[in-house]
Amino acid sequence: MLMGLVILCVILAIPVALVCGSVVFASESARRAHVRSRLLLWGAALAFAGLLVMALIAWSTREDEHYDDFGSAMQSLAAIIGGSLFLTGLGPFTPQLLDILRRRTARLSPVIRLAARDLARNNLRTAAPIAITMVTTAFAVAFLIVAVATTAQSRAHYHPQARPGALVVNAWEEGATGSRAVIQQELPGVPIVQKDVLFRREYFSLDVKDVDLPDVESVDPPGSIGDQALLRYLTGNPATPYDEGTVVVVTPDDIQVDTVTLSYSLPTENKDRHKAFPAVAVRSSDPHLNEVFIPTKIIKDLGLRPEPDKLIVDPSAHRTTQAEQDRINRRLGDGEGAYVERGFQESAGWMGVVAAAIVVALASALVAGGRAGAGSRSRRVLLRVGNGSGLTLRMFAASRSALSMFCGTALGAAAGCVIGLLVAWPSTTSIDWEVPPRVSFETPWWAVATLVAGLPVLAGIIAALPRPRVRGRSHDLHDRVR
Incomplete structure (x- = not known):
């Protein structure tokens, strides 16, 4: 169990490091148009290469036949590497997504508009945590899809060892x-x-x-x-x-x-x-x-x-x-x-792995929201516009974290669906000589939709819980602002 967790952390750390590196480099060069365009082209090429690797592995394991242990492990590893390349290629698009978000929220309320502006203005601080959110969300969604596929395969070909209840x-x-x-x-x-x-x-x-x-x-x-x-x-x-x-x-x-x-x-x-x-x-x-x-x-x-x-x-x-x-x-x-003999018993271990990845994604989004608001001029503007209201500050903090979570989950969930559906093929290969045919499985779209829609709301609620802090000696927030 411990060795499996170590291997899992190493596998997850590789795309996190690659994506964060590409995001930081893209954020530093975001103001230079020619460099930004070049980075986006390189990102698109990497994403296409990763997608091609995963597609080739899925195609090579499409047949219901015997796969030896080593070959099956290498195919799964190659599919994971392809997924890492795919996520790395999406990294340079994170600053672009923040900039698009800033422009698209121009007509919304001042709280949301200023929160989006803070995220885009401080993209060097916020892009890396958002990238971690993207990677961990992609991992959670991909792992969820693969777990559903392997569980359906195991359930369909489960053979009881005795009479039920014996x-x-x-x-x-x-x-x-x-x-x-x-x-x-x-x-x-x-x-x-x-x-x-x-x-x-x-x-x-x-x-x-x-x-x-x-x-x-x-x-x-x-x-x-x-x-x-x-x-x-x-x-x-x-x-x-x-x-x-x-x-x-x-x-x-x-x-x-x-x-x-x-x-x-x-x-x-x-x-x-x-x-x-x-x-x-x-x-x-x-x-x-x-x-x-x-x-x-x-x-x-x-x-x-x-x-x-x-x-x-x-x-x-x-x-x-x-x-x-x-x-x-x-x-x-x-x-x-x-x-x-109690029939097929579905393992619940994968739920803990998905939950841990979601917690890391949520924490990274909260960090991104906090970094965007550190020393924020938008915060001082809101204090003046909102007449020093604590509710305004809470909504501002909630908007920053919710938007950070949305940026990460939007890219991460989309990437996770692609990776999960392709990696499901090598994950359901058989090493038995009597090869059972593959069975179809229902992709958990409802769970993916819940993550995309619910995590930003949850991040906003958590960010709004702490009491807003304003410098000053007065206990009244209105007096301190004035």
């Missing part, structure tokens, strides 16, 4: 006897289902017609070995018939099965054996459950040695709470020892 404990981690004792002590009287697995040097595969089974070449057998309790857990029906010599195909599909062929080998032999067993098909209550139940007696009769693999608490007998799961985990000594 408690599963890996018996091989602490030993079946010790794990069973822990569950019995924490959940007294609750029946425990055991699922077996073959001895590590043995394997078998299944041949079942019309049933899509897991990879038959894997070491772990594509089947569930156990007794009557395991069968009834799989079907979700306590009245399911049980026969020690019959294999049961538990599937949500409507199929007919007469026999199942088991291919297996013994550790003392180098050849495969095959044997057919009578089988029946039973509809499962869980649409995600597609298993072949094999009685433990069949496995032992083949000369194979089953071992305990998992201990399961059937949700039909008991619904394990979070508190009970935590107590069992503490007793087992492993935070991942007990698992309760």
